[in-house]
Amino acid sequence: MAELQSLQERIRAAAAAHRPLCIRAGGSKDFYGGPLAGEPLDVSALSGITHCEPTELVISARAGTPLVALERELAAHEQMLAFEPPRFDGRATLGGAVASGLPGPRRAYCGALRDFVLGVEMIDGRGELLRFGGRVIKNVAGFDVSRLMAGSLGTLGLLTEITLKTVPRPRAECTLRLQLDQARALESMTRWATRPLPVSATGWHDGTLHVRLSGADAAVRAAREALGGETLSGADEYWESVREQRLAFFAAAGELWRVSLPAHSPELPVPGPTLIEWSGSLRWLPGPLDGGALRAFAARCGGHVTLYRAPVKPCEGPFQPLSAAMLSLHKRLKTAFDPYRIFNRGRLYPDL
Amino acid sequence: MSHQVIERLRRALPAGAVLSSPEELKPYECDALTMYRQTPLAVALPVDEAQVIALLRLCYEAKVPVIARGAGTGLSGGATPRQDAVLLSLARLNRIISVDPLARTARVQPGVRNLAISEAAAPHNLYYAPDPSSQIACTIGGNVAENSGGVHCLKYGLTVHNLLALRVVSMAGEVLEVGSAAPDAPGYDLLALLTGSEGLLGVVTEVTVRLIPRPDCARVVLAVFDDLAKAGRAVADVIAAGIIPAGLEMMDRPTIAAVEPFVQAGYPLDAEAILLCESDGTPEEVAEEIGRMEAVMRNAGATECRVSRDEAERLRFWAGRKAAFPAMGALSPDYYCMDGSIPRQRLAAVLQAIRKMEAKYGLRCTNVFHAGDGNLHPLILFDSNIPDEVARAEAFGGEILELCVREGGSITGEHGVGMEKINQMCVQFGSAELETFHAVKRAWDALGLLNPGKAVPTLHRCAEFGRLRVHGGRVPHPELPRF
Numbered sequence: 001m002a003e004l005q006s007l008q009e010r011i012r013a014a015a016a017a018h019r020p021l022c023i024r025a026g027g028s029k030d031f032y033g034g035p036l037a038g039e040p041l042d043v044s045a046l047s048g049i050t051h052c053e054p055t056e057l058v059i060s061a062r063a064g065t066p067l068v069a070l071e072r073e074l075a076a077h078e079q080m081l082a083f084e085p086p087r088f089d090g091r092a093t094l095g096g097a098v099a100s101g102l103p104g105p106r107r108a109y110c111g112a113l114r115d116f117v118l119g120v121e122m123i124d125g126r127g128e129l130l131r132f133g134g135r136v137i138k139n140v141a142g143f144d145v146s147r148l149m150a151g152s153l154g155t156l157g158l159l160t161e162i163t164l165k166t167v168p169r170p171r172a173e174c175t176l177r178l179q180l181d182q183a184r185a186l187e188s189m190t191r192w193a194t195r196p197l198p199v200s201a202t203g204w205h206d207g208t209l210h211v212r213l214s215g216a217d218a219a220v221r222a223a224r225e226a227l228g229g230e231t232l233s234g235a236d237e238y239w240e241s242v243r244e245q246r247l248a249f250f251a252a253a254g255e256l257w258r259v260s261l262p263a264h265s266p267e268l269p270v271p272g273p274t275l276i277e278w279s280g281s282l283r284w285l286p287g288p289l290d291g292g293a294l295r296a297f298a299a300r301c302g303g304h305v306t307l308y309r310a311p312v313k314p315c316e317g318p319f320q321p322l323s324a325a326m327l328s329l330h331k332r333l334k335t336a337f338d339p340y341r342i343f344n345r346g347r348l349y350p351d352l
Numbered sequence: 353m354s355h356q357v358i359e360r361l362r363r364a365l366p367a368g369a370v371l372s373s374p375e376e377l378k379p380y381e382c383d384a385l386t387m388y389r390q391t392p393l394a395v396a397l398p399v400d401e402a403q404v405i406a407l408l409r410l411c412y413e414a415k416v417p418v419i420a421r422g423a424g425t426g427l428s429g430g431a432t433p434r435q436d437a438v439l440l441s442l443a444r445l446n447r448i449i450s451v452d453p454l455a456r457t458a459r460v461q462p463g464v465r466n467l468a469i470s471e472a473a474a475p476h477n478l479y480y481a482p483d484p485s486s487q488i489a490c491t492i493g494g495n496v497a498e499n500s501g502g503v504h505c506l507k508y509g510l511t512v513h514n515l516l517a518l519r520v521v522s523m524a525g526e527v528l529e530v531g532s533a534a535p536d537a538p539g540y541d542l543l544a545l546l547t548g549s550e551g552l553l554g555v556v557t558e559v560t561v562r563l564i565p566r567p568d569c570a571r572v573v574l575a576v577f578d579d580l581a582k583a584g585r586a587v588a589d590v591i592a593a594g595i596i597p598a599g600l601e602m603m604d605r606p607t608i609a610a611v612e613p614f615v616q617a618g619y620p621l622d623a624e625a626i627l628l629c630e631s632d633g634t635p636e637e638v639a640e641e642i643g644r645m646e647a648v649m650r651n652a653g654a655t656e657c658r659v660s661r662d663e664a665e666r667l668r669f670w671a672g673r674k675a676a677f678p679a680m681g682a683l684s685p686d687y688y689c690m691d692g693s694i695p696r697q698r699l700a701a702v703l704q705a706i707r708k709m710e711a712k713y714g715l716r717c718t719n720v721f722h723a724g725d726g727n728l729h730p731l732i733l734f735d736s737n738i739p740d741e742v743a744r745a746e747a748f749g750g751e752i753l754e755l756c757v758r759e760g761g762s763i764t765g766e767h768g769v770g771m772e773k774i775n776q777m778c779v780q781f782g783s784a785e786l787e788t789f790h791a792v793k794r795a796w797d798a799l800g801l802l803n804p805g806k807a808v809p810t811l812h813r814c815a816e817f818g819r820l821r822v823h824g825g826r827v828p829h830p831e832l833p834r835f
Binding site for chain 2: 054057114128130132135139140142145148152167194195197222260261265282301302306319320323325326332
């Protein structure tokens with residue numbers, strides 16, 4: 001394929017000159033991670049679904065394929081991407097979704113984005129075209145490089161094609177709304193999670209808890225009765241606005257902090273509004289706030305904090321700092337894939 | 353030199369934690385792939401992480417290889433010893449540190465048995481989902497190393513989907529905390545990279561697993577087919593209908609004939625294939641799903657569908673599947689078990705291709721496997737007393753694995769590469785990918801001391817294997833059972 005060859009040649013030239021490249025397609029997540037550095041390497045031309053077999057629950061597409069195009073194809077077969085990645089005005093691409101690893105409302109109930117990655121084709125920092133994984137759901141041959149790529153923010157290589165596992169769309173869905181303060185909402189979500197209930201999303205803000213139930217008709221009906229509350233009409237729009245961050249909560253310009261916590265963690269000791277997802281494991285907080293104190297509190301709970309969006313990017317980077325041993329291992333892995341440090345320099349951590 | 357290392361290990365570890373006499377080493381000379389046997393330099397049995405660190409530092413300084421081992425139930429020779437290596441048994445790190453019912457997690461040491469985790473979680477009506485067939489004996493540390501599967505992974509995932517965090521010690525003795533009980537840990541997804549890395553990257557000293565609520569009930573449909581291809585298509589039809597069964601297993605006619613006398617499950621002996629398709633959840637949910645499963649099976653041409661009426665009947669339907677491998681012993685002096693995986697839609701075609709290969713090689717091949725996952729376990733039946741049959745079985749197996757790779761699948765779905773399939777890695781991966789695996793290995797273990805020679809072949813070995821393959825040679829000693 002001519003596009004692949006020309007990308008390989010550009011990467012080889014950049015490697016020879018030790019010249020950094022900034023991988024980009026839709027640009028929907030330019031705000032995320034460290035500063036963009038290097039000459040733009042546009043992969044939007046690498047677009048299109050290359051393999052879709054509805055009976056397999058598997059889809060392969062080139063990295064620059066817009067997520068909306070992928071989802072349209074899946075919807076025609078009554079399927080979807082389980083992790084509900086944000087599409088940010090339709091600009092988000094498959095490659096960017098996998099590279100960022102950012103999931104949506106269903107993540108706590110179906111698994112992380114990487115859980116659905118079956119295989120990748122990529123170009124490493126030497127310009128070698130590599131293929132890992134495949135199109136089968138069970139495959140333990142070789143190290144799991146495909147899943148390693150998820151969330152690596154393009155620092156290990158250029159993804160050119162990705163194969164994902166898809167899931168059937170639920171047969172029934174319904175969203176309940178309950179008026180609860182934060183403590184009682186957290187307590188309810190924790191309790192529900194210990195029972196086999198078909199919860200597929202939760203969202204709490206402004207004293208209201210939204211709970212989405214998805215699955216077989218009978219299961220959704222039974223759970224609706226068990227949980228109580230009122231049924232929300234226009235539920236799809238509500239969850240879209242959580243997924244795409246179009247709720248009023250996200251509207252303010254300025255910092256947005258993302259706190260990831262183990263299940264059954266307490267309220268954060270931070271004044272001001274909070275939006276909670278994933279049964280309490282994800283908390284959104286608008287800034288400015290004391291990031292150091294927040295990181296220390298989250299770490300004591302066993303969690304971590306990301307400065308998701310900020311008008312000015314901090315020089316230490318937006319992600320929870322790694323231990324010295326982990327950072328050193330990250331550098332060695334970076335070198336294994338990208339020895340001349342050409343891909344997305346500083347996007348994940350300043351030293352990578 | 354080696355004597356000095358043993359002495360230093362003795363000083364670093366408590367009394368009785370280092371074995372080195374021939375009688376003591378004998379039980380450790382192989383894992384469940386018994387065809388490869390080797391006496392280790394010594395066996396070390398530390399009881400805590402501090403002792404693991406001390407051992408690894410000492411071996412790192414002395415440049416002595418280390419091979420980690422759990423219960424030794426692995427089927428691919430991942431824990432096969434070497435004469436120049438210390439075998440590090442993690443069996444004594446066997447404590448369940450904590451079970452948190454509200455966070456739905458368990459923190460355990462690597463030597464804890466898979467089933468013991470679910471037993472500890474049972475009072476809270478929670479369990480650990482991955483259930484490899486060896487779950488009574490196999491350890492969670494070994495499950496992490498192999499990314500073990502089981503009958504229920506179609507719906508509940510493999511080991512990699514059910515882990516939250518690991519404590520890992522590098523060969524240089526550094527402790528790394530990988531993953532997190534909170535979602536999406538910062539940095540590279542090293543948890544995914546470590547899972548299934550076959551002990552080549554680090555030694556796991558603690559595992560945090562996700563627990564899930566136990567479903568209220570489970571029922572199974574036993575669907576009977578008069579044609580293997582129809583059964584293969586039924587598997588694809590179930591998935592295409594948007595159903596994710598809790599388990600979906602297939603048995604063909606020779607398997608049914610072999611197991612029915614053992615278990616009296618009531619399997620029809622004239623069937624060409626049967627499918628066992630399980631649904632779990634609330635009673636209402638299961639009733640609805642079972643109805644849909646039955647309809648799909650009938651549309652796909654099932655001649656009969658039986659639905660388990662109670663738990664006793666459900667267990668009876670499954671009994672034959674569980675007894676399949678022991679029952680094969682009555683059918684043939686030897687069998688060779690493959691572990692290829694393929695896209696589900698290719699099941700019917702691959703099963704038909706295997707049928708044709710039976711005629712070509714003059715050997716029978718039975719099929720009992722995780723159909724819903726596309727994970728085949730073809731059993732090639734032969735008699736090792738007839739040398740010609742060994743060669744034919746090897747060639748037959750080789751053709752099946754190559755067919756799996758050609759169909760877009762893998763040489764191993766769940767057993768791992770280990771020693772057993774290291775040559776087939778050269779078929780599945782090109783030299784650039786293999787070089788990347790070696791670079792990843794060096795990033796963790798620069799001196800190449802952890803479990804050397806397993807899982808990833810050297811390019812030199814692939815070149816040699818390429819020549820060997822011309823002569824039809826595949827894997828030595830295929831006569832040994834893999835289950």
